Amino acid sequence: MVKSRISAVILALALAAGSAQAADVSNGLISGEADFKMYCASCHGETGKGDGPKSFGLSTPAPDLTTLTARYGAFPRERLAELVDGRAPLAGHGTREMPVWGVWFKEEAADGLGGAEGDDSTVARRVANLIDYIATLQGLN
Template sequence: MRRQAAIAVLTFTLATGGAQAGDDALEAGKAEFMAHCASCHGEDAKGDGPHAVVLAKKPADLTEITARYGSFPAERVFETI
């Protein structure tokens, strides 16, 4: 499950960060994100999903990862998940 979530986040973030990918890959990444991540991170990945309110630590706003680090830290994201 954690591996699927990591793959979903990486696919989603790369896809929304301007990386070129086929429509099938984008849809697959979105489906994985929606199934495994959106309940906490929110459908728009801003950390405001419906389950976020019950967590001790607020989920990260995934839309700010690249801005925060200057580039997309794929390895760091994978290790965090």
């Protein structure tokens, strides 16, 4: 699969560059912070404010992830899980620009990348670690 090969190249480059963050392991998986920096920061920005270098070419701007709790009244953990793993569509987008990371993580595991076995519970833990990291970004405005 092309996506899998691209993922392998990205991961290999990050590891070759000596990125401690990409190799940071949590619960036997790549940490939520490392996954955020690898997969989310290009659109959402390093600090989650929606100002990543690829955000300017999107049809709908990448949201500021540091204000989720303020906007929703409580951190929308389940809603984020549904968006990240692909169960929920992204309203107003027409076609989905944000990749379905649950599927991507499963493909990486099938190729022996990402420290995951590829079973649903492992992928769910990786998504949960990513969401836990996004929760730490709240109130950083």
